[in-house]
Amino acid sequence: MHARDVMTTEVLTVTPDTPVREVARLLYERRISGAPVVDTAGKVVGMISEGDLMRHAGAIGDTVSTRSWWLRMFEPSEDAAADYARTHARVASQVMSNKVISVSPETPLSEIARMLEKNRVKRVPVISDGRLxxxxxxxxxxxxxxxSPPDAPAAADDRTIGEAIGAELRDQPFGVFMHAIVQDRVVHLWGFIDSESERRAVTLIAENTPGVERVEDHMTNRPIGVA
Incomplete structure (x- = not known):
């Protein structure tokens, strides 16, 4: 599936000149956590979120004017300017995030999920030919x-299934002494286990292998003294 298959098309937008209080009211009424900032040409120039508004509110509660004069003497001028800008911001363009992370209608959902996680954002605009x-x-x-419909099981013969299970077992510390025999797509698992967690993990390896129709568990607890 792609962005076009799941995206919301009725999008609340604000302009760079929308007052901060109005943005807060709109987000609250629509029960959403952010919105694109769009200029008069329809281009997305930023994103404004509840996080941006909270940082703005936090700055108001900790204004430069309330700090001791001697602390302000040692504060870098750049930090002081940033604090002042956050405190006195009046419109969306002054508190929005200028870095716009966007996707196209054809972007796969898996890629979008990675983008959200990597950039720590909750939403991305879908843009085509510069338009939202x-x-x-x-x-x-x-x-x-x-x-999403479940993946159709891949056609596989017993040998292919056995090789796939064996490869996965060899990659796991608990699967070294396990053995799988496949007959008519039914997997028979043999070997010693040290816990029920190992039994479940080995069984899942077999069950998740494409083409497997059933799994038969012949595993036994490892006898005391057997390494």
Whole structure:
């Protein structure tokens, strides 16, 4: 699935000149956590989120004017200027995030999920030919995942299934002494285990292998003294 399959097309937008208080009211009324900032040409120039508004509110509660004069003497001028800008911001353009992370309608959902995680954002605008087409949020991704049809089991013969299970078992510390025999796509698991967690893990390896129809568990607890 792609962005176009799950995106929200009715997107709340604000302009760079929208007052901060109005942005807060709109987000609250629509029960959303952020919105794109769009200029008069329809181009997305920023994103404004509840986090941006909270940082603005926090700056108001800790204004430079309330600090001791001697602390302000040692504060870097750049930090003081940033504090002043946050405290006295009046419109969206003064508190929004200028870095816009966007996707196209054809971007796969897996790639969008990685982008959200990597950049620690909750939503990305969907842009095509410079125009805002929609927005994809975490909830959109979850709905897309829930609606995705399960993968069809791949056609595989017994030998292919056995090789796949064996390769995965060899990669796991608990699977070194396990053995899988496959007959008519039914997997028979043999070997010693040290815990029920190992039994479940080995069984999952077999169950998750494409082409497997059933798993028969012949595993036994490792006898005391057997390494």
């Amino acid at each position: 087409m929609g927005i994809v949020s975490r909830s959109n991704l979850l709905r897309g995942l829930a609606a």
